[in-house]
Amino acid sequence: MRIGELARRSGLSTSRIRFYEARGLLNLVVRKANGYREYPSDALVILGIIVGAQRTGFSLDEIRQLLPVNLGSWRRVELMDALRRKIAGIEQMEKQLGESKRQLQAIIRKIDGRPDGVGCADNTKRLLKEFVASEPRSVSKKSKTHRARSRDAAVARG
Template identity: 50%
Template sequence: MNIGELAKQSGLAASRIRFYEAQGLINQVERMPNGYRRYAPEALQILQLIQSAQQAGFSLQELKALMPAPGEHKREELIAALERKVAQIEAMQAQLAHNKAQLLSVIDAVRAQPEGVPCSAGQKQVLASIKIQA
């Protein structure tokens, strides 16, 4: 299929597809005599895989390292990379939970200030409460 068809089916811009090709993520591209690209049907699956992996947090460099060459299997490497990504997500979740708890504490501290007290008066107390929890 040509790049226009692939772009339509994948929902990606042709420039994005060419970028992925230039990055070495799509390598089953045939050049026609007129210079046009001709993509194998598998290119759509590869693009869908790239989109899914990026949504899961994989960078293009990580994807490139995991993409097997034709006939090559990287099962163990793939499992290890997926496990690392899960660990990274869990670390981010823990950090986000910590940040949320800090912000909720700050909200409570601000609410505890008497009505009509200027913000600058309670600012030091609020900042101190953030430092204590950090």
């Protein structure tokens, strides 16, 4: 099939198909004498794998390393290892996101729990003192300086 038909059947643009081809992900193309690209039906399957893998967080380089030369020659051990590594990475990201969410929720509770009679600027100073006191010790000096400037700007805005 030619690229237009492949694009229509896959739901991808012709430029995206050419992009995958240029990146070495779609090697099934044959050039006809007239210069047209000719793709076998396996190209649809490969494109589906590429799009699905990208959706689950695999980079194009990772996908290229995992794709078999032909669909009948998958390297099972490498594929399973890559899938397990991706899951471990997702779990680590979930853990980090969960911690970030808890920190943001705590900040919201503290802002909402502003004592009566305390203005915005004073409450901000109070919360920043708590934040600085709970800051990890392994933070670099440059990072602390950047955060201090950001906090000063936030306090100035009220």
